[in-house]
Amino acid sequence: MTDVRRRSTKQREAVRDALDAADGFVSAQSLHAAMRDGGSTVGLATVYRALATLETDGVADAVQHDGETVYRACTPTHHHHLICRECGRTIELEADRIEAWTQQVAADHGYRDARHTIEITGICDRHAPGGDA
Amino acid sequence: MTDVRRRSTKQREAVRDALDAADGFVSAQSLHAAMRDGGSTVGLATVYRALATLETDGVADAVQHDGETVYRACTPTHHHHLICRECGRTIELEADRIEAWTQQVAADHGYRDARHTIEITGICDRHAPGGDA
DNA sequence: CGCATTTTGACAACGGTTCTCATTCGCGAG
């Protein structure tokens, strides 16, 4: 399952570079825009495809955000995110306890090959307490 | 924040009923189809709106599934889900430890009003181990 | 080099969700 026949193309590399250069999470569209802005002529569909393969390869991290799929170059270690609902500032979290817990829970119920998604959102301290609903 | 001016309409009740009657998670579209199938004339947009308010009211649970938002009548207590990737069979989970952990982590980083999303997926034991990738 | 195969790019098509807006309905006031 890991030996996917895959050619190396400059487009895919370009997407990967752009993703590395991006600060936090970016959507396929904005990444495409940024690339085009930087002189690249890569097509939108290609960006989508590249991002998908990048995720499959474990190089990119995909998260659903408000109906949009946002990607991010991810560190090799498994982690989760703490995201500010106001500004999108993201902090990476690692918690072995939680990893263990999810595996345990899945196993307890007879579920194999457990994966999990954990996202914590909040309002970070850079925002005045009275400013929002 | 909890006193949203809200009228009670038969449409919303119908949606709520339909959601209660549904087995597991259902999309707005399929719920609408089921309702129409059952003689209701509620519009699709209304189903979307009702589902949204239902979620706001804590009566329904929304989960993203493959680009679709699926809803489910949920128990009043906060919980998460363990979902089979093969058949969609769902088990509700409750874990105070995890709740506490998320709050703690958010607070540690100066994030207020923390919310979280936790989904665990796996392959449940009703499926033969050798059948899939 | 030559060929089989993969990948690309432009754009159409798709699907889910949201918006628009005139009409209807709920519900409190009189």
Added chain:
DNA sequence: CTCGCGAATGAGAACCGTTGTCAAAATGCG
């Protein structure tokens, strides 16, 4: 009970992110 205001509805268009199509170009192996 009736009136009236504003929320809720419904039909369909509009939106938007994403995926499919398909001919042309690129890749890499022999």
